Amino acid sequence: MRLRPSGLKSYLGKMRGSTHGSPPRVRLPEVLWSWAGAFLGITAVGWLNQRFFADADLTLTIGSIGASAVLVFGAVRSPLAQPRNLIGGHVLSALVGVTCWQWLGGDPWLTQSVAVATAIALMHLTRTLHPPGGATALIAVIGSDQVHAMGYLFVLIPATLGPLVLLAVALLVNNIPAARRYPEFWL
Amino acid sequence: MNLNPSLAFSDPLSAEDQIAETNLTDDDILEAMREIPGYLDITTSDFRALYHLAHRHAVDRLFSDITAGRLMRREVRPLTPDTPLAEAIPSFVRQDLKSLPVVDGQRRVLGILTETDVLRGLGAETFLALLARVIADAKCIKSEQHHRPVCELMTAPVVSVPLDAGMRELLAAFSRHAGRAMPVLTNDGRLAGLLPRKVFLNACHPDRRP
Known part of the structure; x- marks a missing residue:
């Protein structure tokens, strides 16, 4: 590992930040399209969940889908929001989360941290970094008994199906306004 | 010329790179970001670093026939x-x-x-x-x-x-x-x-x- 040799002063200096302020606020039409996309995306996931999965002891709506909606509808151009990352990030992280729960389940804090950290590392290595994936890995560990009982089915439902529904809505909605396009890349 | 990426940010800038740097203010970058609709999840320093390195590569490519x-x-x-x-x-x-x-x-x-x-x-x-x-x-x-x-x-x-x-x-x-x-x-x-x-x-x- 290579640390900068310049010492404590520059280490603390880094905490001041390097740029003046955050990126500019987007214009109002962008805000409205982000709202509309997220509304329709979460509607689709929530409706399907209620219609098909509520009685089957399965769930399609997990917290990390809300985080994905931020990226997919709020930062459409971001590499983090592209299909490869959206699907890959959730699937890999769910696999890591379930595996951690099944192998290390006895020690909750350790299982949680190993799951999230390993999910991030794997997403990096596979170029599928998607921040909500960390939430998916964590949910697989701290989730309800219902989630734990699903085992590796959790990887399929909700961790693959939920993002797929969001992807479908994103493709339909994000390509309506002239100023938006989605995706930037598929794989 | 190979550019060692770990050195790229700590190296003192060459005169030619400084020209490219001083021509580009934070306000220029922010104004350009405003002109692109949609949220760009990069900071001005991300852009500056990319611009700086891409500029070097472009110069190297343009003058690659000079040996x-x-x-x-x-x-x-x-x-x-x-x-x-x-x-x-x-x-x-x-x-x-x-x-x-x-x-x-x-x-x-x-x-x-x-x-x-x-x-x-x-x-x-x-x-x-x-x-x-x-x-x-x-x-x-x-x-x-x-x-x-x-x-x-x-x-x-x-x-x-x-x-x-x-x-x-x-x-x-x-x-x-x-x-x-x-x-x-x-x-x-x-x-x-x-x-x-x-x-x-x-x-x-x-x-x-x-």
């Missing part, structure tokens, strides 16, 4: 250390050069004899200084210097470049010394040719490029 080997004059007749000054001076004139490399029997470069070295040997710092003294007093040239060997007057060690030196390396080498020409060496350190600064500058001129 010492391609620009140098091959037909140079070098001097040997024991050549007397009286023979070296006509050699400059014949070859229309103002500096000549000095090599040993294996064409390894020992030094370079420049016009300034010759003038110093004759007791003057510059040609005009010499001229001034010639006008004032015709006997000012130290004529006993003519038989001194080249190796006593030459500049050594010499700044030289390899055959595959690119634009950045050549710029750095030329800025390290005041000479008008630089010996170009083969991989095993032998003289391959001489690169005049004038030729290098012409090759760098953006308007004369294809």
Whole structure:
């Protein structure tokens, strides 16, 4: 590992930040399209969940889908929001989360941290970094008994199906306004 | 030239990169970001770093045809250390050069004899200084210097470049010394040719490029 040799002063200096302020606020039409996309995306996931999965002891709506909606509808151009990352990030992280729960389940804090950290590392290595994936890995560990009982089915439902529904809505909605396009890349 | 990415941010900026940097303010970047609809999840420093590195790559690509080997004059007749000054001076004139490399029997470069070295040997710092003294007093040239060997007057060690030196390396080498020409060496350190600064500058001129 290579640390900068310049010492404590520059280490603390880094905490001041390097740029003046955050990126500019987007214009109002962008805000409205982000709202509309997220509304329709979460509607689709929530409706399907209620219609098909509520009685089957399965769930399609997990917290990390809300985080994905931020990226997919709020930062459409971001590499983090592209299909490869959206699907890959959730699937890999769910696999890591379930595996951690099944192998290390006895020690909750350790299982949680190993799951999230390993999910991030794997997403990096596979170029599928998607921040909500960390939430998916964590949910697989701290989730309800219902989630734990699903085992590796959790990887399929909700961790693959939920993002797929969001992807479908994103493709339909994000390509309506002239100023938006989605995706930037598929794989 | 390979750019080591871990050094890219700590290296002092070269003059050419500084020009690119100072032309671009944070406000310029933010204004450009406002012109692109949609949220860009990069900071101004992300953009600056990308711009800075991409600019370097673009410059390297544009000038990738500039190498010492391609620009140098091959037909140079070098001097040997024991050549007397009286023979070296006509050699400059014949070859229309103002500096000549000095090599040993294996064409390894020992030094370079420049016009300034010759003038110093004759007791003057510059040609005009010499001229001034010639006008004032015709006997000012130290004529006993003519038989001194080249190796006593030459500049050594010499700044030289390899055959595959690119634009950045050549710029750095030329800025390290005041000479008008630089010996170009083969991989095993032998003289391959001489690169005049004038030729290098012409090759760098953006308007004369294809």
